[in-house]
Amino acid sequence: MPVVLVPGPKVMVQADGDQLEQMLINLLRNAADASLETQSNVKIGWARTAVQLQIWVEDEGAGLSNTANLFVPFFTTKPGGSGIGLVLSRQIAEAHGGSLTLENRKDGRGCVARLCLPLGQAVVSRTDAASPGSPGRSRSKSGFTRSDQPRGTVRS
Numbered sequence: 085m086p087v088v089l090v091p092g093p094k095v096m097v098q099a100d101g102d103q104l105e106q107m108l109i110n111l112l113r114n115a116a117d118a119s120l121e122t123q124s125n126v127k128i129g130w131a132r133t134a135v136q137l138q139i140w141v142e143d144e145g146a147g148l149s150n151t152a153n154l155f156v157p158f159f160t161t162k163p164g165g166s167g168i169g170l171v172l173s174r175q176i177a178e179a180h181g182g183s184l185t186l187e188n189r190k191d192g193r194g195c196v197a198r199l200c201l202p203l204g205q206a207v208v209s210r211t212d213a214a215s216p217g218s219p220g221r222s223r224s225k226s227g228f229t230r231s232d233q234p235r236g237t238v239r240s
C-alpha cells in the first residue's frame with residue numbers, strides 16, 4: 085500500500101507525541117483500509133496558517149455514504165473493527181485544543197481526514213483523551229502531568 089508523503093513547511097507544535105502518533109496511525113489505517121478496496125493510494129501532508137497546523141490524510145476509497153455515526157464509540161462497518169479509532173482520535177485532537185473531521189473529498193473519490201492543531205500554547209486537558217470509556221486512564225506512554233503543559237514536542 086503506497087503512502088505518499090506530501091511535505092509541508094517546517095512547523096513545531098507542543099503536543100503529546102505518543103497520542104499524536106496513535107491518532108495518525110488510526111487515520112492512516114482507515115485510509116489504507118479504504119484504499120485497499122480500490123487498489124489505490126493514501127496521501128498525507130500538512131500545511132500551516134499563522135495560528136494552526138493542519139494535517140490531512142486522503143484516500144481514494146469508496147468514501148462515506150453516511151457520516152452520522154462516524155465518531156460514535158464502537159461504530160464500525162469493518163469485520164473485526166472496534167469502532168474506536170475515530171472517536172479516540174477526535175478526543176486526542178480536542179484535548180490538544182484542536183479538531184478532527186472526516187468527509188468525502190470534493191476533488192475526487194475517497195475521504196479526507198483533517199486534523200487541526202493550534203500553534204502556540206496547546207491546551208491539553210486531563211479528561212483522558214486517549215481512553216474513552218475508561219475515565220482517569222490514558223493510553224499515552226508519557227501521560228499528562230499538568231493540565232496546562234502538554235509534554236513533548238513534535239517536529240515535522
Ligand SMILES: Nc1ncnc2c1ncn2[C@@H]1O[C@H](COP(=O)(O)OP(=O)(O)OP(=O)(O)O)[C@@H](O)[C@H]1O
Nearest residue numbers: 114115118147160161162165166167168169170195
Ligand atoms: N477513510 C475512510 N473511508 C471510508 N470509511 C471510513 C474511513 N475512515 C473511517 N471510516 C468509517 O468509519 C468507521 C469508524 O472508523 P473507526 O476508525 O472509528 O473504526 P474502525 O476502523 O471500524 O475500527 P478501529 O477501531 O479498529 O479503527 C469505519 O468502520 C468506516 O465505516
Ligand SMILES: [Mg+2]
Nearest residue numbers: 110114169170
Ligand atoms: Mg479505524
